[in-house]
Amino acid sequence: MEGTKxxxxxxxxxxxxxxxxxxDGGKIDYDKLIDKFGCQRLDQTLIDRVQRxxxxxxxxxxxxxxxxxxxxxxxxxxxxxxxDKFYLYTGRGPSSEALHLGHLVPFMFTKYxxxxxxxxxxxxxxxxxxxxxxxxxxxESQRLARENAKDIIACGFDISRTFIFSDFDYVGGAFxxxxxxxxxxxxxxxxxxxFGFTGExxxxxxxxxxxxxxxxxxxxxxxxxxxxxxxRCLIPxxxxxxxxxxxxxxxxxxxxYHKPALIESLFFPALQGETGKMSASDPNSAIYVTDSGKDxxxxxxxxxxxxxQDSIENHRKYGANLEVDIPIKYLGFFLEDDAELEYxxxxxxxxxxxxxxxxxxxxxxxxxxxxxxxRARAAVTDEPFFCxxxxxxxxxxxFSTPGPLLPRENPFGFALASTS
Amino acid sequence: MAPEEALGEILQVSLGCVTPFALVxxxxxxVSLFLDQGFKTEDFxxxxxxxxxxxxxxKACDLDKFLKSIGKEPxxxxxxxxxTVGKDQPPDLAGxxxxxxxxxxxxxxxxxxxxxxxxxxxGDNKSSVAAxxxxxxxxxxxxxxxxxxxxxxxLSSFTDPGHFVEEILDKTSAIVLSEITEDAIKxxxxxxxxxxxxxxxxxxxxxxxxxxxIYKNTAYTEGFHAATHRQRKHI
Numbered sequence: 001m002e003g004t005k006x007x008x009x010x011x012x013x014x015x016x017x018x019x020x021x022x023x024d025g026g027k028i029d030y031d032k033l034i035d036k037f038g039c040q041r042l043d044q045t046l047i048d049r050v051q052r053x054x055x056x057x058x059x060x061x062x063x064x065x066x067x068x069x070x071x072x073x074x075x076x077x078x079x080x081x082x083x084d085k086f087y088l089y090t091g092r093g094p095s096s097e098a099l100h101l102g103h104l105v106p107f108m109f110t111k112y113x114x115x116x117x118x119x120x121x122x123x124x125x126x127x128x129x130x131x132x133x134x135x136x137x138x139x140e141s142q143r144l145a146r147e148n149a150k151d152i153i154a155c156g157f158d159i160s161r162t163f164i165f166s167d168f169d170y171v172g173g174a175f176x177x178x179x180x181x182x183x184x185x186x187x188x189x190x191x192x193x194x195f196g197f198t199g200e201x202x203x204x205x206x207x208x209x210x211x212x213x214x215x216x217x218x219x220x221x222x223x224x225x226x227x228x229x230x231x232r233c234l235i236p237x238x239x240x241x242x243x244x245x246x247x248x249x250x251x252x253x254x255x256x257y258h259k260p261a262l263i264e265s266l267f268f269p270a271l272q273g274e275t276g277k278m279s280a281s282d283p284n285s286a287i288y289v290t291d292s293g294k295d296x297x298x299x300x301x302x303x304x305x306x307x308x309q310d311s312i313e314n315h316r317k318y319g320a321n322l323e324v325d326i327p328i329k330y331l332g333f334f335l336e337d338d339a340e341l342e343y344x345x346x347x348x349x350x351x352x353x354x355x356x357x358x359x360x361x362x363x364x365x366x367x368x369x370x371x372x373x374x375r376a377r378a379a380v381t382d383e384p385f386f387c388x389x390x391x392x393x394x395x396x397x398x399f400s401t402p403g404p405l406l407p408r409e410n411p412f413g414f415a416l417a418s419t420s
Numbered sequence: 421m422a423p424e425e426a427l428g429e430i431l432q433v434s435l436g437c438v439t440p441f442a443l444v445x446x447x448x449x450x451v452s453l454f455l456d457q458g459f460k461t462e463d464f465x466x467x468x469x470x471x472x473x474x475x476x477x478x479k480a481c482d483l484d485k486f487l488k489s490i491g492k493e494p495x496x497x498x499x500x501x502x503x504t505v506g507k508d509q510p511p512d513l514a515g516x517x518x519x520x521x522x523x524x525x526x527x528x529x530x531x532x533x534x535x536x537x538x539x540x541x542x543g544d545n546k547s548s549v550a551a552x553x554x555x556x557x558x559x560x561x562x563x564x565x566x567x568x569x570x571x572x573x574x575l576s577s578f579t580d581p582g583h584f585v586e587e588i589l590d591k592t593s594a595i596v597l598s599e600i601t602e603d604a605i606k607x608x609x610x611x612x613x614x615x616x617x618x619x620x621x622x623x624x625x626x627x628x629x630x631x632x633x634i635y636k637n638t639a640y641t642e643g644f645h646a647a648t649h650r651q652r653k654h655i
Contacts, residue, residue, distance in 0.1 A: 153637075156629075156630050156633045156634065157633075158633060158636065158637070159636070159637040159640045159641065160636075160640055336626070337622075372627070372630060376630065376634055378575065379575055379578050379634050379638065
């Protein structure tokens with residue numbers, strides 16, 4: 001009995017911030033993940049509640065179950081209903097210059113949350129983390145952070161409510177004080193247990209987790225939230241980031257802060273299928289925001305894993321396997337129209353629609369998305385505005401008394417083209 | 421961006437034939453050569469000789485030998501980089517241009533540097549800098565001429581209220597015109613207005629919202645820029 005149990009445990013799926021792999025090279029079991037992590041399913045009543053509170057249709061990622069799990073979302077919504085706003089916190093580890101569509105997913109959703117709830121947002125670029133884990137130079141990680149910030153801004157965040165920062169640039173002051181407070185509450189053994197560090201890992205890695213934890217606390221941003229220590233934080237992220245925030249939620253009450261709430265997404269599948277891995281070294285495993293219309297067409301047609309049958313006769317007879325079909329999955333992410341998606345699923349599943357037609361529709365949708373993104377990105381030039389420590393003006397109405405603008409020389413940061 | 425005439429006068433080559441070999445000409449004495457650092461790691465590099473109806477394969481080290489033999493020192497830089505150039509940060513390649521380089525007049529049209537198409541070093545466009553590129557210089561010369569016009573127009577929608585409104589109206593008109601067809605009139609009759617109105621909302625809403633947010637962000641930035649510049653003057 002014990003022997004088989006141990007063997008089972010070894011085959012478990014692995015999900016942590018640096019590694020995601022399914023059992024036996026199969027699919028990720030999200031129900032098991034929710035159980036193991038201890039978060040909640042995001043059910044229809046919550047989605048309806050969000051719709052009521054924001055007076056607008058819920059985002060396509062909510063409707064399609066892309067964002068499917070949460071912690072304490074109800075508490076945040078309760079507070080919001082009472083008139084207590086919250087702020088959003090999300091981030092990116094700038095490990096590569098090219099972003100693919102999977103990278104955009106949390107940012108697209110965060111933009112929706114910002115627009116729907118009209119709340120401020122902080123975005124952390126963990127250039128220090130990538131410098132350590134990917135073993136790149138400090139300068140290179142900062143450069144990647146700059147480049148990634150442009151793509152993030154292109155997702156359409158409201159500059160008057162958004163603060164983007166890189167760790168190398170911002171850590172210090174009140175932020176660092178919180179890091180130390182958090183650090184004092186987490187033993188070495190605990191952090192090893194959560195993140196799987198070993199005796200061979202360098203101390204930079206071991207002391208990194210507080211850096212990603214403290215943006216959940218408003219006092220880390222005195223120029224934005226001064227005097228509002230009880231402001232709640234909602235963190236949209238992919239579910240592999242959960243360990244950081246489990247640790248943060250454990251620590252928060254001990255240092256007098258609210259636990260941050262989370263809203264978590266599935267993993268974005270690689271072109272080759274759920275079992276494939278999206279990897280930076282294989283450009284054909286994903287659609288990049290720099291891909292041309294031709295590239296997108298080529299990649300989808302050649303590499304997108306199809307659930308269709310191997311011959312037209314079989315396909316008409318048995319229909320497509322929607323469970324493994326990648327174009328259907330991608331349409332689930334990016335095709336806005338529920339009715340159209342339902343129609344395609346039905347027809348394709350019944351074998352009346354062919355793979356080629358589904359792929360064609362997907363190519364249209366993705367090309368439009370990428371083109372829109374590229375245009376928005378072109379409008380971002382090199383000036384320090386999203387990243388300046390300035391008071392966000394809308395906060396003046398809701399929070400502290402008006403104060404002087406706090407510009408600061410800053411090494412990166414972007415504003416938008418002005419042709420004068 | 422160097423004007424077209426410079427190609428003929430200074431480098432003595434035709435359009436689409438930018439090549440390091442052109443430096444053999446006396447008229448190119450004051451031209452600084454910047455080569456993308458990617459050349460150094462390639463086994464073979466291809467360049468046009470002095471005409472673009474053929475290409476020559478040459479090893480990077482042999483190219484260096486040639487350049488040294490005509491008294492030219494190449495600078496290998498990252499031509500894909502896009503550094504900030506501003507008050508406190510002069511163009512990063514400026515230091516590599518020798519002091520006796522000739523300064524050309526600014527070309528009349530303004531070219532906006534937008535990421536993928538322009539692979540020339542961003543920065544001071546007053547000194548004459550010839551940048552060699554990998555395999556297809558001919559495409560690049562043409563492309564660079566065409567792109568600026570459309571990308572400037574695209575970006576002006578975000579800064580100029582007139583263009584912003586024009587773009588919205590263009591998109592809306594396009595939908596109206598495409599949806600009012602004989603069939604549609606027959607099908608919906610007097611309700612065509614409501615149907616059309618819904619359709620416009622559905623098809624345009626996302627697009628226009630995205631446009632508007634970029635417009636807002638741009639305006640905010642310009643305002644902030646104006647305010648901080650005022651502050652600096654007082655210091």
